[in-house]
Amino acid sequence: MTRGMLKAMLWKEWRETRWKWLAFALAFHIPLGIAGLVLTLRESARFDLYALSDAVAAQVLEVALVLQSGFLITAGLFLLAFFAVGSVGAELDNRSMFFLFERPVKRWQIVLFKYAVGAVQTTACVGLSILSTLGVVYLVMAAAATNVTLAGSWHSFVEVASNGTRGAVWTTVIALMVYSATFLFSVWFEKWWIAVIAGAISLVLMFYYFGGDLFDWVINRATVAPRAGITLEFYGRLEPWPILFMLLISTGLYLASQYVFARKEMK
Amino acid sequence: MERLKRRPYLFGLLAAALVVGFVALSLAHPSKAQSPRLERYLPADAVGFVEVNDLRAQALKVIESEAWREFTKENQAASTLFMMAANHAGALDASYAVALLGVGANADGHPDPQFALVAEFNGAAARRTFEGRVLRFVGKAEEKGVTRKTEQYGDVEINSILPEGKRGFAYAQVGDTLYLSNTSEAVKRLLDVRAGKLPSLETNQTFAQARALSKAVDGMFGFLDGARLTALIDNAPASADSKGVAAFREFFHGTGASSVQSVAFTSAFEDGRVVERFVVTAPQRDGVLATVASNPPTPQALLSLVPEDAVAAFDASIANAPQTFDQMISLAGQVAEQTGKKSPADALAEFTDKTGVDLRGELLGSLGPEFCAAQLSSGEDAGGVIILGVKDEAAFAQALAKFAAHKQRATSEREYKGVTVHHIEGEKGRGLEYAFVGGSFVASSKGTLVERVIDTAQSSRSLKSSAAYAAASAQAAGQPQFVYYNSNVDYLNRLGHALKSSDDTFKADGQSASLRPTFAFGITRPEGFYVESHTPLGTFPRLLTAITSKFGAEKDNGKGNGAE
Numbered sequence: 001m002t003r004g005m006l007k008a009m010l011w012k013e014w015r016e017t018r019w020k021w022l023a024f025a026l027a028f029h030i031p032l033g034i035a036g037l038v039l040t041l042r043e044s045a046r047f048d049l050y051a052l053s054d055a056v057a058a059q060v061l062e063v064a065l066v067l068q069s070g071f072l073i074t075a076g077l078f079l080l081a082f083f084a085v086g087s088v089g090a091e092l093d094n095r096s097m098f099f100l101f102e103r104p105v106k107r108w109q110i111v112l113f114k115y116a117v118g119a120v121q122t123t124a125c126v127g128l129s130i131l132s133t134l135g136v137v138y139l140v141m142a143a144a145a146t147n148v149t150l151a152g153s154w155h156s157f158v159e160v161a162s163n164g165t166r167g168a169v170w171t172t173v174i175a176l177m178v179y180s181a182t183f184l185f186s187v188w189f190e191k192w193w194i195a196v197i198a199g200a201i202s203l204v205l206m207f208y209y210f211g212g213d214l215f216d217w218v219i220n221r222a223t224v225a226p227r228a229g230i231t232l233e234f235y236g237r238l239e240p241w242p243i244l245f246m247l248l249i250s251t252g253l254y255l256a257s258q259y260v261f262a263r264k265e266m267k
Numbered sequence: 268m269e270r271l272k273r274r275p276y277l278f279g280l281l282a283a284a285l286v287v288g289f290v291a292l293s294l295a296h297p298s299k300a301q302s303p304r305l306e307r308y309l310p311a312d313a314v315g316f317v318e319v320n321d322l323r324a325q326a327l328k329v330i331e332s333e334a335w336r337e338f339t340k341e342n343q344a345a346s347t348l349f350m351m352a353a354n355h356a357g358a359l360d361a362s363y364a365v366a367l368l369g370v371g372a373n374a375d376g377h378p379d380p381q382f383a384l385v386a387e388f389n390g391a392a393a394r395r396t397f398e399g400r401v402l403r404f405v406g407k408a409e410e411k412g413v414t415r416k417t418e419q420y421g422d423v424e425i426n427s428i429l430p431e432g433k434r435g436f437a438y439a440q441v442g443d444t445l446y447l448s449n450t451s452e453a454v455k456r457l458l459d460v461r462a463g464k465l466p467s468l469e470t471n472q473t474f475a476q477a478r479a480l481s482k483a484v485d486g487m488f489g490f491l492d493g494a495r496l497t498a499l500i501d502n503a504p505a506s507a508d509s510k511g512v513a514a515f516r517e518f519f520h521g522t523g524a525s526s527v528q529s530v531a532f533t534s535a536f537e538d539g540r541v542v543e544r545f546v547v548t549a550p551q552r553d554g555v556l557a558t559v560a561s562n563p564p565t566p567q568a569l570l571s572l573v574p575e576d577a578v579a580a581f582d583a584s585i586a587n588a589p590q591t592f593d594q595m596i597s598l599a600g601q602v603a604e605q606t607g608k609k610s611p612a613d614a615l616a617e618f619t620d621k622t623g624v625d626l627r628g629e630l631l632g633s634l635g636p637e638f639c640a641a642q643l644s645s646g647e648d649a650g651g652v653i654i655l656g657v658k659d660e661a662a663f664a665q666a667l668a669k670f671a672a673h674k675q676r677a678t679s680e681r682e683y684k685g686v687t688v689h690h691i692e693g694e695k696g697r698g699l700e701y702a703f704v705g706g707s708f709v710a711s712s713k714g715t716l717v718e719r720v721i722d723t724a725q726s727s728r729s730l731k732s733s734a735a736y737a738a739a740s741a742q743a744a745g746q747p748q749f750v751y752y753n754s755n756v757d758y759l760n761r762l763g764h765a766l767k768s769s770d771d772t773f774k775a776d777g778q779s780a781s782l783r784p785t786f787a788f789g790i791t792r793p794e795g796f797y798v799e800s801h802t803p804l805g806t807f808p809r810l811l812t813a814i815t816s817k818f819g820a821e822k823d824n825g826k827g828n829g830a831e
Contacts, residue, residue, distance in 0.1 A: 043323060043360070047327065047359070048354060050330055051347050051354065053339045055343030055347065056343070056344050056347045056348075146330050146336065146339075147343070
């Protein structure tokens with residue numbers, strides 16, 4: 001494969017998924033949208049925002065961090081599954097995949113490109129949504145609250161955002177694992193809706209068996225700490241073994257996708 | 268159609284436009300509490316009322332105010348939590364009016380004032396929250412000692428709650444308006460106004476004139492109908508205590524209060540501060556009121572003796588003080604005759620016996636046209652000084668010397684920068700320091716404060732010549748009879764003290780801020796009196812404190828009960 005082909009493959013993937021990715025990125029900020037609606041429609045919520053001061057900005061940011069993290073490891077994973085199911089199956093369904101087979105590109109390279117571009121898009125989206133949410137909350141507070149200033153609440157923002165990066169690591173790894181599983185279903189089933197059902201069932205099973213662990217790793221330790229409120233130092237404490245384990249599962253699922261694709265009968 | 272199918276975002280844009288339109292419409296339309304005109308719900312013969320319009324809007328203006336911003340810098344979390352507590356107490360989404368409707372007679376024949384509270388809520392949810400927290404007796408109606416009666420009046424149900432051994436109350440609700448009173452008769456009158464059977468206060472010409480004279484329409488508005496008040500007092504039901512009622516009636520007319528047509532009060536935010544205005548309409552004044560009104564404007568000359576860093580100063584014209592004193596003594600004599608209590612002449616004689624000084628002849632008779640009281644420092648060094656213009660310095664000094672001699676108090680003198688500072692020993696180590704500076708009598712309990720006045724008199728830097736006072740007093744229109752100035756250097760501490768709860772959340776000392784000074788003035792006008800004050804927050808913080816503490820407590824109690 002030449003450098004030109006590599007660029008062409010990447011460009012093709014990006015061009016085909018960029019609008020979907022943008023919609024996905026927006027969807028990952030649904031909590032912000034809900035908060036915006038509440039602020040618009042509820043006078044008492046606007047009053048609370050208006051009454052904020054620099055001293056309590058940290059608490060608001062902490063709540064935003066926990067809510068966004070909670071969204072990412074629950075509803076966000078279903079959104080992610082919807083994004084990933086169209087990776088391969090849709091192209092098989094509409095037969096555009098066969099156009100690629102006419103090119104001098106190996107099958108495994110096609111899957112690799114699709115997986116890599118999709119994985120980068122989803123994990124970047126998930127990981128960055130925590131920081132972008134905190135950024136938006138910080139700016140909205142500074143703009144709307146009479147007694148919150150950018151300078152006065154900067155320290156709080158930096159503190160919460162820097163702690164939030166641990167949550168970003170966790171959610172990125174979890175998202176990669178869920179993406180890899182849904183990608184496998186996308187390779188496996190040509191009909192997208194079958195892949196969606198398979199993805200949803202596997203997600204439900206994952207929540208049934210590991211849901212509690214997910215919440216413990218990311219949120220629970222911070223919210224049920226001895227101190228009242230949210231204890232940032234306990235938020236998303238990094239544990240190498242679960243992370244490594246999920247990365248291994250992701251790798252295994254990717255290899256399984258390659259295996260299924262290589263042996264898939266396509267007409 | 269095919270083109271639309273290819274552009275699904277057009278549907279998205281349309282949906283978004285509809286949502287934006289709906290939100291804009293709902294925000295643009297004022298809520299009931301934002302445009303209440305609560306006078307519509309009060310009877311035309313109401314004696315007076317005070318209304319607070321759209322409490323949430325007022326609370327937002329408090330947050331935006333210069334003083335609250337400064338206060339928040341020092342009390343960041345506490346000030347935010349205070350406002351949030353007020354927000355969630357459930358009482359902000361409304362406008363309220365408290366009115367005195369008149370006086371009836373209770374079962375014993377004693378005069379019984381009829382008060383009413385009318386609350387216009389933004390919606391049913393706000394009204395229910397209020398009912399749940401304020402009308403707590405409703406929830407306890409079945410408890411021992413509390414009787415609940417229900418009466419149908421037209422198509423409205425009036426509920427009367429009568430706790431054993433306590434005053435009860437009655438209430439009714441029509442839509443999002445709640446009527447509450449200490450008597451069910453008053454609630455019926457309010458309902459009659461609502462039904463159009465009785466004319467509303469809006470149709471009262473005195474009220475309409477007073478409303479027109481008041482500049483502000485938002486914030487707080489108060490109104491008192493002088494003629495109704497006079498009629499109320501003149502026609503008060505006779506009872507066993509008729510002597511007391513007759514004496515009060517005498518006093519009321521003697522002070523000239525009966526010549527007041529109306530009083531209007533407004534309190535509103537302007538330029539990040541609160542401006543409060545009293546308009547007393549009394550074109551034909553009688554009695555003491557007429558004498559006070561004929562006082563000439565204060566020359567404010569004594570403010571030249573007040574140091575420029577004074578915390579507060581009050582300066583008033585007292586040119587008619589002797590005549591006012593004479594009238595008050597005469598009036599008190601008439602009242603004493605009716606009640607059989609000690610006459611003022613006896614009280615004055617007793618004063619002379621005890622002090623050796625003739626209050627009217629020696630002190631009041633020597634007074635000049637102006638009086639000034641100032642606080643020169645804050646905190647632990649706080650101290651006040653009184654400055655009086657005197658017509659006869661020697662006579663005034665002699666009266667004080669007589670007082671000291673009669674009381675057998677030690678006296679001493681010392682020189683300070685060419686001025687003699689006198690000292691009269693007092694009880695418990697306290698005493699009086701005084702001096703005559705430029706023809707004015709200066710007195711304080713602390714010698715250092717008298718010295719500071721002397722320093723000011725000998726320098727060119729006084730409160731009157733200061734830029735802060737000049738800027739503050741520029742707000743006075745005309746020639747005032749009195750002025751009040753406060754540098755507000757201690758305002759945040761006072762605010763913290765006023766808002767402080769048992770949790771000790773607010774700082775009450777050690778705070779300083781450069782707020783614009785408070786300034787108030789009063790002027791006599793042909794149509795009556797006009798008083799205007801410019802303060803950092805007025806009475807709003809106290810109003811919110813009352814709501815937070817009362818309603819918040821109800822909320823907590825409710826939770827507690829629920830837990831049980």
